[in-house]
Amino acid sequence: MEDLAGQAVLVTGAASGIGRSSAVAFARAGASVALLDVDGEGLAATAELVRASGSAAEVIVADVADVDAVARAVRDTVERFGRLDAAHNNAGVAGPFVPLDEYPPDEFLRVLQVDLLGVWHCMRAEIAHMRRQGRGAIVNTSSMLGDAAMPDNGAYVAAKHGVNGLTRAAAVELAGAGIRVNAVAPGVTRTAMTSAVSAELLQRVPLSRIAEPEEIAAAAVWLCSPGASYITGAILVADGGWLAG
Numbered sequence: 308m309e310d311l312a313g314q315a316v317l318v319t320g321a322a323s324g325i326g327r328s329s330a331v332a333f334a335r336a337g338a339s340v341a342l343l344d345v346d347g348e349g350l351a352a353t354a355e356l357v358r359a360s361g362s363a364a365e366v367i368v369a370d371v372a373d374v375d376a377v378a379r380a381v382r383d384t385v386e387r388f389g390r391l392d393a394a395h396n397n398a399g400v401a402g403p404f405v406p407l408d409e410y411p412p413d414e415f416l417r418v419l420q421v422d423l424l425g426v427w428h429c430m431r432a433e434i435a436h437m438r439r440q441g442r443g444a445i446v447n448t449s450s451m452l453g454d455a456a457m458p459d460n461g462a463y464v465a466a467k468h469g470v471n472g473l474t475r476a477a478a479v480e481l482a483g484a485g486i487r488v489n490a491v492a493p494g495v496t497r498t499a500m501t502s503a504v505s506a507e508l509l510q511r512v513p514l515s516r517i518a519e520p521e522e523i524a525a526a527a528v529w530l531c532s533p534g535a536s537y538i539t540g541a542i543l544v545a546d547g548g549w550l551a552g
């Protein structure tokens with residue numbers, strides 16, 4: 308287990324799935340955790356799990372698409388814990404599965420606002436505090452679809468390719484400020500987002516199974532830990548071998 312004792316971390320999309328597992332994993336590593344999501348009920352349940360692990364939890368109901376709300380959330384986190392050592396920008400939506408020429412423009416925009424701009428909204432606020440500290444680690448949740456395409460999922464594919472670009476751009480821009488920026492790129496993971504995964508889809512996974520959210524969380528926590536001190540600008544693929552195939 309990583310040692311993040313005394314550190315403070317912000318996790319977005321923390322009300323369920325990968326974000327909840329990440330929050331608990333950071334807590335088990337000894338960090339205090341600020342939990343951000345639009346789902347207050349889910350956040351309360353995650354906060355219970357974090358506290359049961361012996362760590363402090365701060366609940367923040369906010370929409371990552373709202374740049375001002377995100378800035379306030381980061382400010383509140385720093386006020387509460389006195390610092391911000393790491394952040395896992397993970398909140399995301401899948402969007403509808405429809406061909407590109409039939410994709411409703413408002414829904415396309417919403418996917419970009421949450422999955423791509425939402426990550427940037429978080430990063431810009433986190434970076435401002437981390438610059439003052441002279442150190443920090445950020446991990447964004449991308450997807451195996453950040454480096455590959457799937458039919459009828461165009462907005463999501465575009466957004467996740469954007470997350471990879473944003474991660475690399477931030478890594479080179481912020482290395483001199485002592486801030487490392489990486490992404491974790493999950494394959495098919497057992498969460499609300501993938502409640503109906505077809506057997507055909509799973510046949511394409513070399514490890515022949517779906518990932519558990521804890522397996523993605525472990526990668527995110529490690530990327531924020533001292534063990535990953537020389538890693539920045541990396542897209543750590545955790546997809547059971549899908550992209551290698």
Ligand SMILES: NC(=O)c1ccc[n+]([C@@H]2O[C@H](COP(=O)([O-])OP(=O)(O)OC[C@H]3O[C@@H](n4cnc5c(N)ncnc54)[C@H](O)[C@@H]3O)[C@@H](O)[C@H]2O)c1
Nearest residue numbers: 320322323324325345370371398399450495496498499500
């Ligand atoms: N599950 C998978 O197979 C898979 C694969 C690759 C990448 N991902 C990515 O992992 C991340 C987490 O997804 P998950 O699988 O845990 O799904 P999930 O639906 O369980 O969790 C997503 C969380 O994000 C929150 N959220 C959605 N929109 C938000 C907004 N505008 N502001 C704040 N919070 C918001 C939701 O309320 C939810 O709690 C997403 O970025 C997703 O794209 C998931």
